[in-house]
Amino acid sequence: MTCPRSLFWLSNAKQPSRILRQPWLAAVLLFVSLSHASVMAQQRLLPLDKVQSGLAFTGPEILELQADDFANPALPYMDKGAKLWSQGAGKEGQSCQSCHGELEAGMKGVAARYPAIDAPSGKLFNLEDRIRQCRVKKQKAPDWPLESDELLAISLYVTSASNGMPVKANIEGKAKAHFENGQKIFTTRQGQMNLSCTQCHDQRYGIKLYTDRLSQGQPNAYPAYRIEWQRLASLERRLRFCYNGVRAEVPPWGHGVMRDISLYLMWRAQGLNIEVPSVRK
Helix, strand or coil: CCCCHHHHHHHCCCCHHHHHCCHHHHHHHHHHHHHHHHHHHCCCCCCHHHCCCHHHHCCHHHHHHHHCCCCCCCHHHHHHHHHHHHCCECCCCECHHHHHCCHHHHHCCCHHHCCEECCCCCCEECHHHHHHHHHHHHCCCCCCCCCCHHHHHHHHHHHHCCCCCECCCCCCCCHHHHHHHHHHHHHCCECCCCECHHHHHCCCCCCEECCEECCCCCCCCCCEEECCCCEEECHHHHHHHHHHHCCCCCCCCCCHHHHHHHHHHHHHCECEECCCCEEEC
16 A cells, blocks of 8 residues: 555655644644554455455365264364353352353354453453353353363354354454554564464465465354364464464463454454354364
């Protein structure tokens, strides 16, 4: 994206002192500069008409496995999540269903909006953070650790209520700084490999890396069952795998950096629908 003409003119002006003596002109140019920076912050490196689900880059065997209502390996987690949804926990034996009712009625569209700002704390939460908070504060039950089978199962079950609904990330207000940080991380070279996320997933998607094609790195199918790990996995685990791949220092589990990247990814995935239970290689 090229700079506005006014900024180009300012940088090449022969008499900058005259400009500085015009406060109104300096204010206008500052406004243009800040507006330009804001536009750049939300510029799409991957145009909406090019956005594709990870299924577009996988083989027929994965497509068949995901579509199979009996053989899909994520289905046992769905069953587990359904049981946990209606199962009482904590001192008063309250279940998720006690507050939210039937899944479709209470959770439809929820997963499509996360990560989102938690109003009381002002922090950026992903869906797993919200579930853990509800379990500890509302149910007064023991916490579920990140990446535990229980947390992944109920996260998948809750996400299934939004299956087929469009991703809708909110990047305004307090979420804006998180979005911008996530975008910065996504486009910055890291690690011993000196690679950025955008180099693989925006610029080289579709090319072969060993036996597999690089995908666009879209997050709309998580939690996903990954064949290489033989289990359900969160988006955070997938991101950590990428950090390892470029030989970069991996942030601690639950770090805010992971939430920021996830928000940027969900904004980047707008145009896609939530698709679970999903299978990836």
